[in-house]
Amino acid sequence: xxxxxxxxxxxxxxxxxxxxxxxxxxxxxxxxxxxxxxxxxxxxxxxxxxxxxxxxxxxxxxxxxxxxxxxxxxxxxxxxxxxxxxxxxxxxxxxxxxxxxxxxxxxxxxxxxxxxxxxxxxxxxxxxxxxxxxxxxxxxxxxxxxxxxxxxxxxxxxxxxxxxxxxxxxxxxxxxxxxxxxxxxxxxxxxxxxxxxxxxxxxxxxxxxxxxxxxxxxxxxxxxxxxxxxxxxxxxxxxxxxxxxxxxxxxxxxxxxxxxxxxxxxxxxxxxxxxxxxxxxxxxxxxxxxxxxxxxxxxx
DNA sequence: CGTCCAGGTCTAC
DNA sequence: GGTAGACCTGGACGC
Numbered sequence: 001x002x003x004x005x006x007x008x009x010x011x012x013x014x015x016x017x018x019x020x021x022x023x024x025x026x027x028x029x030x031x032x033x034x035x036x037x038x039x040x041x042x043x044x045x046x047x048x049x050x051x052x053x054x055x056x057x058x059x060x061x062x063x064x065x066x067x068x069x070x071x072x073x074x075x076x077x078x079x080x081x082x083x084x085x086x087x088x089x090x091x092x093x094x095x096x097x098x099x100x101x102x103x104x105x106x107x108x109x110x111x112x113x114x115x116x117x118x119x120x121x122x123x124x125x126x127x128x129x130x131x132x133x134x135x136x137x138x139x140x141x142x143x144x145x146x147x148x149x150x151x152x153x154x155x156x157x158x159x160x161x162x163x164x165x166x167x168x169x170x171x172x173x174x175x176x177x178x179x180x181x182x183x184x185x186x187x188x189x190x191x192x193x194x195x196x197x198x199x200x201x202x203x204x205x206x207x208x209x210x211x212x213x214x215x216x217x218x219x220x221x222x223x224x225x226x227x228x229x230x231x232x233x234x235x236x237x238x239x240x241x242x243x244x245x246x247x248x249x250x251x252x253x254x255x256x257x258x259x260x261x262x263x264x265x266x267x268x269x270x271x272x273x274x275x276x277x278x279x280x281x282x283x284x285x286x287x288x289x290x291x292x293x294x295x296x297x298x299x300x
Numbered sequence: 301c302g303t304c305c306a307g308g309t310c311t312a313c
Numbered sequence: 314g315g316t317a318g319a320c321c322t323g324g325a326c327g328c
Contacts, residue, residue, distance in 0.1 A: 313317085
């Protein structure tokens with residue numbers, strides 16, 4: 001393992017970052033090839049970087065400082081810069097959440113957020129988060145884990161140390177329908193995943209372009225909904241965890257009852273949206289944080 | 301053993 | 314525009 005570099009834990013405007021809150025930010029951050037150890041303050045993943053594949057380990061070695069280490073021999077300067085950039089991208093460290101924190105500060109149910117929550121881990125590519133989100137739909141979490149594990153194990157490139165990266169669209173497009181049916185056991189999602197991978201690999205669909213801040217949220221949502229297997233839940237989820245577009249609420253069979261338990265009674269979707277309207281473009285993030293406030297407790 | 305349903309979506313009315 | 318049924322899979326239930 002070679003030390004690539006060290007980050008100060010601070011947001012785009014210098015706002016605080018609670019590393020354990022980042023690691024426990026959402027469930028998809030625990031799918032292969034990512035591994036999180038919240039108590040140990042470690043995030044590990046394997047990424048492809050310009051033809052080479054490396055496992056990177058991001059550890060809060062001392063308060064407010066994250067060491068980034070990499071498996072294998074020390075990379076060259078160019079690869080080193082690329083890996084560090086990807087690490088910052090995954091941790092969303094350049095995002096400025098100070099406007100959001102200002103809104104939270106005057107809300108007694110969310111003022112705790114301002115100590116460094118709200119930064120959601122994202123994958124190196126939008127493609128990876130889109131595929132994983134499709135794997136969360138209409139199935140138990142164990143099935144989502146099984147599908148993601150199979151994709152990485154069977155289709156991902158290996159890094160020094162033996163761990164594998166998430167497969168790119170080309171590798172997923174090259175896998176046969178039998179792989180999705182018999183190995184990933186993706187069921188009816190198999191054709192969705194295969195179609196998506198082919199469209200991205202062939203250039204008919206550009207998912208990475210959705211990160212372009214010039215695109216309006218409505219246009220991004222429209223393009224996501226046009227993808228196979230992506231409906232309102234999945235579009236909102238991808239916009240939240242991958243694209244930093246927090247305006248939509250993720251409403252699904254986990255968030256609805258979780259919010260109902262918080263309120264003591266069920267609330268209609270429209271009413272929930274109304275209750276978070278004051279957060280504007282951060283409404284979805286505010287809702288998500290209300291639901292996950294206790295996620296650090298369950299880690300310890 | 302059958303039925304239900306889990307971090308939904310698609311198609312057909 | 315809104316709603317019913319079908320849909321892969323496999324754990325969790327009730328009988």
